């Protein structure tokens with residue numbers, strides 16, 4: 001098998017080298033969904049026009065997401081004999097400048113550059129790999145994302161792709177599974193189930209048909225890890241699935257992708273076609289008697305359809321409802337009643353590397369219980385948001401301080417939320433936590449699929465809990481009482497607390513509800529839905545109590561609990577707030593301090609942000625006492 | 636046989652028995668809402684949770700394993716069940732007194748068992764979704780505000796009647812039972828058999844004209860030759876309700892729309908209760924003896940004058956097979972083969 005593959009690899013290398021080594025510059029533009037949303041496509045167009053206009057021969061490639069969302073649009077340029085220089089925040093205008101300055105003349109424009117990759121870059125730009133963002137990362141799953149052209153299979157092959165597959169074909173299935181077991185790989189879909197063991201339990205049953213399914217439902221709010229992998233390195237996932245097909249004895253695989261991921265679907269289609277052309281997919285792969293076919297199934301985007309049994313129901317054309325226990329295991333009786341292997345996008349994508357680099361290589365990364373890396377979508381009140389990959393066991397604070405660059409506007413850190421709607425919020429004293437599957441659960445949160453939202457002092461924790469509960473409330477499938485009714489009840493209580501109707505005993509009510517929902521629900525959605533509430537009560541109980549007892553929102557967020565007021569001493573009567581107020585609640589004239597009519601104010605907060613910082617005359621007040629004082633003054 | 640221990644009682648059950656069935660055998664009550672003995676299990680209400688070998692399971696679905704130790708009343712179980720019922724009540728339109736299921740309601744039964752406590756209920760935020768009652772079907776209506784989404788009606792329609800007229804629609808808290816396209820029930824495939832109605836554990840499905848009988852009279856449905864066993868519910872001198880007779884081996888309690896709802900003819904003023912004979916161009920009431928004599932005379936006349944082939948008879952689908960058999964025997968003995976039957980058309 002490897003002989004045949006050697007030939008494919010050689011051809012790929014030749015084709016690639018022809019384009020790489022040609023004496024032309026290469027331009028890489030980050031064109032994943034995130035890049036496109038920031039305007040990458042118009043940058044592509046401008047660059048192509050400019051190159052035509054200047055008659056420059058260059059290769060322009062649309063690549064996936066490299067993870068530096070804070071710096072989009074990203075354009076990387078490699079001039080022959082020079083390292084890869086990365087330009088950030090590129091607009092059509094600066095794109096023209098870059099072509100003009102760097103390609104026409106020889107000015108690499110340090111003012112526009114983010115840095116360079118590789119060796120021997122100019123002194124006046126940063127070496128990206130040794131900078132804070134990258135030096136703490138370990139790119140395994142994302143190693144090709146933003147680097148290779150995802151629509152060109154040759155690039156994937158040249159970067160080591162499909163060798164893992166070529167090497168395992170002809171080997172015993174058990175051997176492959178043993179390597180996975182030895183590597184300690186755990187599923188990246190959230191629960192961290194040992195992948196080797198799952199494959200083994202799918203190999204065991206005898207059946208005329210077995211299925212491999214890749215779970216790309218990715219329904220967590222704010223999560224885009226799987227999408228980035230599919231958009232930036234689709235072949236890695238395809239290769240992982242083919243290997244899985246071989247290892248468990250299956251000839252048919254499905255991608256379950258949400259229909260809201262059109263670019264991922266397009267790239268997958270293309271990648272599947274290319275793999276088939278090269279006989280890496282389809283009938284008699286690499287001349288062996290192993291055949292494997294892949295099909296894309298577009299899901300309607302329900303969060304619960306990411307749950308294994310609901311996902312299977314959905315492919316079968318049924319309502320996407322999880323099956324209650326006791327039920328047969330999916331690995332024994334899954335899709336159409338046949339043994340079915342379901343893994344996450346990232347799980348499949350890392351398998352080829354484990355097989356070509358060996359289990360020990362993988363075990364060397366990460367912690368003993370959770371080898372390998374973790375991919376996070378780092379967002380929230382953080383300086384550098386983006387897609388990051390870190391070795392398991394990295395200190396939580398390091399991710400936030402170094403990779404993320406700390407809190408936006410240098411505010412105070414308050415909490416970090418991981419695991420999305422199934423996870424929890426961890427406070428400052430958990431920042432020294434060594435992040436892996438188990439430590440997060442122990443601390444009251446979870447890895448989930450990899451959302452990481454950083455929360456600063458200006459965020460209300462009750463409001464955060466309410467946000468997530470609102471999500472699970474909307475996404476509950478409605479099958480079982482604890483989840484369907486329980487999330488609604490919790491949400492109502494949280495609404496009351498945030499809106500000043502909180503009652504004595506509500507915290508206990510929430511805790512009790514949480515316990516019942518966790519223990520009584522059918523599937524993981526309900527079983528984890530209370531986590532955001534329970535963890536915020538655990539670590540920020542005082543905020544709940546302030547809302548309930550003092551009708552105060554300490555973070556000055558909950559509208560019903562705050563009022564806006566102008567400090568007469570500080571007001572310089574500039575009139576900005578008065579003009580900006582959409583409901584004309586502010587009165588005053590030149591030289592007369594302004595005043596807010598509380599009966600008209602809708603608490604939109606515009607005056608607060610309008611008042612110039614040097615005056616800072618608009619203030620927010622909260623708490624029974626303060627509010628009473630104000631209404632007393634008015635009355 | 637498998638041995639298990641429920642609340643200290645040792646019992647033996649066959650393989651494949653569920654914890655709920657085993658408890659029933661031991662005479663132990665476990666509350667249920669979405670379970671129905673005629674139907675496959677659903678597992679959604681979660682009020683049947685018990686402790687089996689220190690794990691919380693739904694008794695209606697969990698199979699007994701050998702040596703299993705089941706506890707149906709631990710602290711944890713009590714709390715889980717209670718919260719579940721409280722949560723159901725939170726969005727339930729409780730007006731038991733004016734509800735047709737008052738006194739025969741599963742939700743009342745289960746609420747009483749778990750012990751609803753008004754102090755605890757005070758913490759609950761109540762919110763009943765406002766969905767209009769579906770009154771499109773002339774025989775029974777659907778009040779969504781009393782529905783506990785147990786799915787029994789849906790499974791009944793699928794498993795018992797094989798019609799699949801109804802299913803869950805929408806999602807999460809907004810889930811409700813509806814028909815294709817969320818239309819009124821009358822615009823669906825529904826055959827109005829009423830099987831869902833009789834299995835609904837609450838007052839969500841209710842008779843359009845509910846009347847509680849004072850007594851019941853066993854009878855046989857007169858609509859067709861199947862001869863389903865029925866119980867006529869009588870109030871005063873009127874038949875006000877028909878229910879299927881579960882003990883009848885023909886239908887085991889099931890009925891169709893005619894048998895269940897088509898009983899208003901019984902007390903109808905236009906109904907014929909004695910034979911009529913036309914005299915001088917007008918129908919007059921008469922006795923069976925006179926009527927039968929009259930028919931016998933006429934038939935003999937016709938046969939004598941025109942031969943047996945001039946006689947013909949049509950029998951009825953509302954007679955039993957035996958009656959129809961006897962009827963054709965009678966006609967053949969009179970020498971004619973001209974026999975037909977209304978159900979042939």
Ligand SMILES: Cc1cc2nc3c(=O)[nH]c(=O)nc-3n(C[C@H](O)[C@H](O)[C@H](O)COP(=O)(O)O)c2cc1C
Nearest residue numbers: 187188189215218219306307308343344347524525
């Ligand atoms: C409500 C719910 C949503 C889920 N969504 C996803 C998802 O979007 N993607 C995913 O890979 N796993 C999701 N899972 C986890 C899957 O059920 C399953 O465990 C996973 O796909 C297995 O793959 P792994 O072993 O590679 O992690 C979800 C689970 C639940 C309960």
Ligand code: SF4
Nearest residue numbers: 477479480483523526
């Ligand atoms: S826990 Fe929620 S999402 Fe899961 S089956 Fe129950 S209602 Fe559906």
Ligand code: SF4
Nearest residue numbers: 581601602604605607
């Ligand atoms: S908060 Fe909005 S509505 Fe109220 S005074 Fe300020 S600008 Fe006007």
Ligand code: SF4
Nearest residue numbers: 571572574575577611
């Ligand atoms: S913007 Fe500030 S300083 Fe200006 S009038 Fe309003 S409160 Fe006074």
Ligand code: SF4
Nearest residue numbers: 730731734740837838
């Ligand atoms: S369904 Fe039951 S609990 Fe609900 S109102 Fe009717 S009798 Fe009362």
Ligand code: SF4
Nearest residue numbers: 792825826828829831
């Ligand atoms: S009346 Fe019969 S056909 Fe109609 S919904 Fe109920 S079970 Fe189905």
Ligand code: SF4
Nearest residue numbers: 782783785786788835
């Ligand atoms: S109508 Fe009755 S049987 Fe149907 S789901 Fe509602 S409560 Fe259950």
Ligand code: FES
Nearest residue numbers: 669680681683695
């Ligand atoms: S009766 Fe068992 S879950 Fe409803």
